[in-house]
Amino acid sequence: MSAVIQTTKLSKVYESAWGGQDVHALKELDLTVLPGEIFAYLGPNGSGKTTTIKMLLGLIFPSSGEIEILGSKDISSSKVKRNIGYLPEGAYYPDFLRGEEILRYYGKLYGLRGADLERRIDQVIETVGMTHARSRLLRGYSKGMRQRIGLAQALISDPQILILDEPTTGLDPIARKEIRDILAHLRDNGKTLLISSHELLEVELISNRVGILYQGVLQAFGDMDSLLTNRDISINVSNPPAAALAILEEKGIRKEDEAGGSAKLRVPEGMSVYDALELCKSQSIQLVSVAPRRETLEELFVRTVGAAEAKEKVAQ
Amino acid sequence: MNALTDFFRGPWTIAVYTWREGMRKKTLVGFLILSLLVIFGSSFLAAFLDPSMVGDVESDMNLKLIKDICVTAIALFGVLITIFTSASVVPNEVENRVIYTVLSKPVRRFQYLLGKFIGVQLIVLINLALMTGLFFIALLVRQSVMPTLLLWSAMLTYFEFLIVSAFTFAVSCTASSSILPTIGGLFIYLTGNLTEYLKDVNVRAGQTDQWLDWLIGKTASFLAAVLPNLQNFSLKTQILNGQPNDPPTDVLIPNLICYGLLYGLSGFLLSYWLFRRKEM
Ligand SMILES: Nc1ncnc2c1ncn2[C@@H]1O[C@H](COP(=O)(O)OP(=O)(O)OP(=O)(O)O)[C@@H](O)[C@H]1O
Ligand SMILES: [Mg+2]
Numbered sequence: 001m002s003a004v005i006q007t008t009k010l011s012k013v014y015e016s017a018w019g020g021q022d023v024h025a026l027k028e029l030d031l032t033v034l035p036g037e038i039f040a041y042l043g044p045n046g047s048g049k050t051t052t053i054k055m056l057l058g059l060i061f062p063s064s065g066e067i068e069i070l071g072s073k074d075i076s077s078s079k080v081k082r083n084i085g086y087l088p089e090g091a092y093y094p095d096f097l098r099g100e101e102i103l104r105y106y107g108k109l110y111g112l113r114g115a116d117l118e119r120r121i122d123q124v125i126e127t128v129g130m131t132h133a134r135s136r137l138l139r140g141y142s143k144g145m146r147q148r149i150g151l152a153q154a155l156i157s158d159p160q161i162l163i164l165d166e167p168t169t170g171l172d173p174i175a176r177k178e179i180r181d182i183l184a185h186l187r188d189n190g191k192t193l194l195i196s197s198h199e200l201l202e203v204e205l206i207s208n209r210v211g212i213l214y215q216g217v218l219q220a221f222g223d224m225d226s227l228l229t230n231r232d233i234s235i236n237v238s239n240p241p242a243a244a245l246a247i248l249e250e251k252g253i254r255k256e257d258e259a260g261g262s263a264k265l266r267v268p269e270g271m272s273v274y275d276a277l278e279l280c281k282s283q284s285i286q287l288v289s290v291a292p293r294r295e296t297l298e299e300l301f302v303r304t305v306g307a308a309e310a311k312e313k314v315a316q
Numbered sequence: 317m318n319a320l321t322d323f324f325r326g327p328w329t330i331a332v333y334t335w336r337e338g339m340r341k342k343t344l345v346g347f348l349i350l351s352l353l354v355i356f357g358s359s360f361l362a363a364f365l366d367p368s369m370v371g372d373v374e375s376d377m378n379l380k381l382i383k384d385i386c387v388t389a390i391a392l393f394g395v396l397i398t399i400f401t402s403a404s405v406v407p408n409e410v411e412n413r414v415i416y417t418v419l420s421k422p423v424r425r426f427q428y429l430l431g432k433f434i435g436v437q438l439i440v441l442i443n444l445a446l447m448t449g450l451f452f453i454a455l456l457v458r459q460s461v462m463p464t465l466l467l468w469s470a471m472l473t474y475f476e477f478l479i480v481s482a483f484t485f486a487v488s489c490t491a492s493s494s495i496l497p498t499i500g501g502l503f504i505y506l507t508g509n510l511t512e513y514l515k516d517v518n519v520r521a522g523q524t525d526q527w528l529d530w531l532i533g534k535t536a537s538f539l540a541a542v543l544p545n546l547q548n549f550s551l552k553t554q555i556l557n558g559q560p561n562d563p564p565t566d567v568l569i570p571n572l573i574c575y576g577l578l579y580g581l582s583g584f585l586l587s588y589w590l591f592r593r594k595e596m
Contacts, residue, residue, distance in 0.1 A: 081422035
């Protein structure tokens with residue numbers, strides 16, 4: 001499958017004008033986004049996500065390395081740009097315009113005209129749930145409404161690729177779910193999405209592949225399913241006596257959380273489940289269930305970033 | 317042909333929205349209203365206050381004063397509008413990051429700049445037309461002849477503004493706020509009106525042998541050579557003293573238009589060169 005977005009040894013150095021320190025925001029990044037997937041681009045603050053995205057859109061220029069989008073290296077050509085919808089981080093729109101006027105403006109910039117354009121405007125306004133406020137001035141929009149209009153302008157040309165920099169920041173839980181559903185729907189219709197986000201729980205629900213960036217270097221990259229391998233087993237028990245738990249803890253079986261009289265015990269890596277169950281039995285702990293437990297994206301994130309941090313400390 | 321219309325579509329859309337946004341700016345509307353008040357106040361009110369004087373010598377003096385005020389008001393407010401608009405359209409969009417969404421559309425940087433620049437010219441032209449129009453009516457009412465000279469003057473003034481606008485715009489393409497380019501624009505306007513004086517500086521400086529004088533002289537003559545001479549575009553003397561329906565004398569209109577267009581074009585190309593690789 002040929003990549004939709006491909007970067008090769010992409011680097012960015014922000015040079016400081018007054019003899020201060022240069023910032024190496026991105027270091028030889030090799031990124032591949034495949035057609036029809038939701039690629040989650042993750043990383044702590046300042047790790048270089050926005051920097052990458054801005055380079056993809058030609059807002060800033062690589063210090064070295066290459067970018068190829070839809071098989072073309074001329075990423076500022078209108079052939080490529082026509083196929084990209086972009087939602088900037090903390091976006092802002094001309095606020096003297098009405099919601100629908102903004103979309104008309106951006107639609108025209110994509111080359112849409114007349115009835116075609118009006119139909120698209122109606123569609124995307126409907127999609128982002130802004131029909132009720134379409135003829136209100138943007139000045140009077142709330143943060144979430146702006147974000148929705150932002151998403152609508154990214155969708156206006158029905159592009160193949162969507163690049164969204166923190167699309168759900170500042171939205172309420174219902175809006176988040178709505179946007180998540182929209183994004184999943186777009187993916188199901190064959191669109192390719194690159195999403196940068198800090199909302200790991202959300203991202204985990206919809207994305208196919210992830211890349212975790214730390215200080216400009218990809219620390220983990222690949223299929224969600226293959227990255228979240230660190231599966232372990234958890235044993236749910238009811239009303240465990242504290243003394244029994246203490247003994248189990250000595251053997252390495254930790255209590256994860258406890259609620260309403262039942263507790264979740266985590267079997268450590270390397271220990272056989274049978275041994276763990278044996279131990280529970282010996283302490284007369286009442287068993288409720290035994291279940292495999294997949295690592296969450298959050299855990300992967302913390303683990304990956306933590307390891308990168310530790311490596312850096314050693315290097316220093 | 318198709319490729320050509322395709323190329324200009326984006327810029328034209330941007331120009332129209334720039335114009336719409338610009339006409340909502342408080343500073344701009346403020347300048348426009350002020351200038352219209354000055355023109356209206358000086359020409360109409362004077363006539364209403366003292367209708368008996370029409371026709372005698374004193375009224376001629378009066379008329380000259382009114383013309384002086386109006387011509388000055390148009391030049392002054394016009395150039396302020398030009399500078400403020402040219403200095404702010406691009407930096408404002410950089411500052412509030414609207415530019416991210418625009419440049420990520422199928423619009424090349426050249427097209428973006430062209431659109432913004434045309435938008436500025438629309439704003440400048442419309443304001444100039446409103447001011448001149450009011451002055452035109454005022455003179456027509458007073459003197460009962462078509463003051464066609466004003467139209468020539470407005471046209472030349474526009475080309476003067478075009479030069480100021482293009483270079484202010486170029487400065488604005490390097491800046492991230494409109495303050496620096498506004499100051500730059502005022503500087504361009506002032507020095508552009510002082511080129512005669514700059515030549516003079518060089519002549520005088522050449523009379524001593526000190527190196528500092530030599531340096532100042534050379535700098536002045538360099539500036540005089542590269543800077544446009546904006547005084548060329550003024551028909552003020554003729555408006556004040558001549559017949560209002562005469563064609564312009566003492567100026568070569570086609571040459572001035574070419575002069576304005578050439579400087580305007582170089583200013584615009586300079587802005588593109590500065591903006592081409594600008595990091596947003
Ligand atoms: N214009 C700039 N000039 C200098 N340094 C910059 C500039 N923009 C970003 N940086 C630096 O580059 C690094 C990466 O920033 P970037 O905005 O790409 O991070 P991010 O991953 O998007 O972070 P966040 O999650 O906070 O949005 C940071 O160290 C930042 O300080
Ligand atoms: Mg960011």
